[in-house]
Amino acid sequence: MISKKTKYGLKALIHLARHYDEGPILIADLAREERIPKKFLEAILLSLKNNGILQSKKGKGGGYYLGRPPGKITLGQAIRVMDGPLAPVPCVSETAYAKCSECDNELTCGIRLVMKDVRDAIAGILDGTTLADVLEKVDSAEESEKVLNFYI
Amino acid sequence: MISKKTKYGLKALIHLARHYDEGPILIADLAREERIPKKFLEAILLSLKNNGILQSKKGKGGGYYLGRPPGKITLGQAIRVMDGPLAPVPCVSETAYAKCSECDNELTCGIRLVMKDVRDAIAGILDGTTLADVLEKVDSAEESEKVLNFYI
DNA sequence: CGGTACCCTACTATATTGGTAGGGTCTATA
DNA sequence: TATAGACCCTACCAATATAGTAGGGTACCG
Numbered sequence: 499m500i501s502k503k504t505k506y507g508l509k510a511l512i513h514l515a516r517h518y519d520e521g522p523i524l525i526a527d528l529a530r531e532e533r534i535p536k537k538f539l540e541a542i543l544l545s546l547k548n549n550g551i552l553q554s555k556k557g558k559g560g561g562y563y564l565g566r567p568p569g570k571i572t573l574g575q576a577i578r579v580m581d582g583p584l585a586p587v588p589c590v591s592e593t594a595y596a597k598c599s600e601c602d603n604e605l606t607c608g609i610r611l612v613m614k615d616v617r618d619a620i621a622g623i624l625d626g627t628t629l630a631d632v633l634e635k636v637d638s639a640e641e642s643e644k645v646l647n648f649y650i
Numbered sequence: 651m652i653s654k655k656t657k658y659g660l661k662a663l664i665h666l667a668r669h670y671d672e673g674p675i676l677i678a679d680l681a682r683e684e685r686i687p688k689k690f691l692e693a694i695l696l697s698l699k700n701n702g703i704l705q706s707k708k709g710k711g712g713g714y715y716l717g718r719p720p721g722k723i724t725l726g727q728a729i730r731v732m733d734g735p736l737a738p739v740p741c742v743s744e745t746a747y748a749k750c751s752e753c754d755n756e757l758t759c760g761i762r763l764v765m766k767d768v769r770d771a772i773a774g775i776l777d778g779t780t781l782a783d784v785l786e787k788v789d790s791a792e793e794s795e796k797v798l799n800f801y802i
Numbered sequence: 803c804g805g806t807a808c809c810c811t812a813c814t815a816t817a818t819t820g821g822t823a824g825g826g827t828c829t830a831t832a
Numbered sequence: 833t834a835t836a837g838a839c840c841c842t843a844c845c846a847a848t849a850t851a852g853t854a855g856g857g858t859a860c861c862g
Contacts, residue, residue, distance in 0.1 A: 500738050502851065505752055505761060512760050524807075533752065538852055544809070557860030558806050573764060586652050600657055600685065606791045608664050608784040609657060612725060612775070619771035623764070632760040639758045654820065676838075690821055696840070709829030710837045 504580040506534045507542045511576055512636075514552070515568035515629035522554070522561030542580065549579040568633065574625035584624060585617040592621070656732040658686045659694045663728055664788075666704070667720035667781035674706070674713030694732065701731040720785065726777035736776060737769040744773070 509532045517523060525543060529536040543562050546552040553565045564571060574584060578593060585591035589598045590613050601607045661684045669675060677695060681688040695714050698704045705717045716723060726736060730745060737743035741750045742765050753759045 499735070499740070500765075501849090502752070505739070505750070508761050509752070526807085535852065537854080540808080541810095541852090547808095554808060555860085556806085556808050556858080557862090559861065560807050560859095562808085583651070587657070588651070598657070600654070600661070605795050606788055608788045609660050611787045611791060612779055612784060613652075616772055616775050619775060620768055623768050623771060627764055632764060635763045636758055636760045639763060643757050653818090674838095678838090687821065689823080692839080693821090699839095706839060707829085708827080708837085708839050709831090711830070712828095712838050714839085 500577065500581055503538070503542055504577055506532070506539060507546060507576060507580045508573070509534065510539060510543060511546070511551070511564075511571070511629055512632055514562065514564050515571075515633055518564055518568055522559070522563050524561045528562070546576065546579060551576055551579060564629070568629035569631075571629045572625050573627050573629075573632070574621060577624060584620045585613070586620075587613045590614045590617045592617075652729065652733055655690070655694055656729055658684070658691060659698060659728060659732045660725070661686065662691060662695060663698070663703070663716075663723070663781055664784055666714065666716050667723075667785055670716055670720055674711070674715050676713045680714070698728065698731060703728055703731060716781070720781035721783075723781045724777050725779050725781075725784070726773060729776060736772045737765070738772075739765045742766045742769045744769075 510528050513528060513532055514523060525540050526536060528534070528543075529539045532539075543552060543554075547554055547562070547565075551565055551571060552562050554560065554562050578584065583591040583594040585594075587598055587610065588594065588596035589601065589604055589607075589610055597604070598607075598610070601610065604610055662680055665680060665684055666675060677692050678688060680686070680695075681691045684691075695704060695706075699706055699714070699717075703717055703723060704714050706712065706714050730736065735743040735746040737746075739750055739762065740746065740748035741753065741756055741759075741762055749756070750759075750762070753762065756762055
């Protein structure tokens with residue numbers, strides 16, 4: 499399960515993507531509109547900035563904005579910053595490999611053999627989905643919802 | 651990341667699968683051979699038993715054994731018992747659905763739309779892999795390792 | 803130069819994880 | 833039927849992670 503922190507961060511990123519090219523957005527506005535505790539959101543955005551995903555501007559007219567266009571930011575990048583590696587066991591992580599203490603032969607570990615496939619499946623989706631892709635999915639889902647309501 | 655508890659449990663299950671049809675196995679033997687803290691393992695095996703995955707026999711000649719043949723126990727079933735739902739967000743779980751508090755329209759939630767695919771990918775693998783499959787993978791990995799060593 | 807808005811450190815409460823301790827209960831068998 | 837073998841059950845504990853809150857510090861725009 500992904501943490502609340504990660505969900506908040508993703509909601510904020512999606513919001514910033516939707517309002518890309520409208521200039522910096524205030525933490526306070528983001529917090530109010532997405533119903534996220536302001537101080538908590540502040541910390542999340544800061545760490546996204548420190549990891550190159552967001553940029554910020556101080557002072558009047560300041561705020562946060564995406565560091566790259568929505569089509570260049572993947573969910574995988576963002577989630578790794580907030581929730582750590584995608585891999586279910588550290589010994590199959592591509593970005594944060596670590597040996598599993600309880601396993602002596604990595605090549606023949608049954609758990610590892612299966613979890614490698616799981617990691618690849620997860621990473622395949624999350625590294626292949628950008629914020630722009632998410633906006634598109636949401637838009638088309640909203641469209642189908644409207645059509646559905648029309649027939650009801 | 652899966653918990654240490656789940657890794658211990660899976661190692662125990664794989665061990666029991668490999669020694670299926672050798673009769674009950676002692677917690678103490680399992681703990682020693684797989685290097686798992688005995689008391690901790692005791693609790694894990696008990697919960698696997700209470701969820702129908704294992705069976706046990708008390709008294710002399712007792713121990714734990716699989717509740718079904720290795721080909722009928724999937725990793726998905728076992729992991730759900732020990733680590734909870736496979737889904738990254740509760741609102742896409744098939745076996746333990748729950749509404750996400752921070753989301754008001756499930757049909758058009760961008761996070762949900764993507765996480766649904768992630769859940770399906772994870773569940774596809776783990777519900778499609780049995781203990782027997784794991785044994786097979788391990789055996790063929792050990793075979794390749796031997797061949798490799800031969801040429802070195 | 804003043805206010806806006808991000809930046810930084812520290813603190814707290816609660817839940818989860820990874821165990822440990824110490825008996826209780828059932829069961830085979832001698 | 834006694835007894836030892838082996839699982840069963842309750843309670844506790846320390847360390848870490850999660851989900852925040854508090855209160856200022858610092859940079860920047862106008």
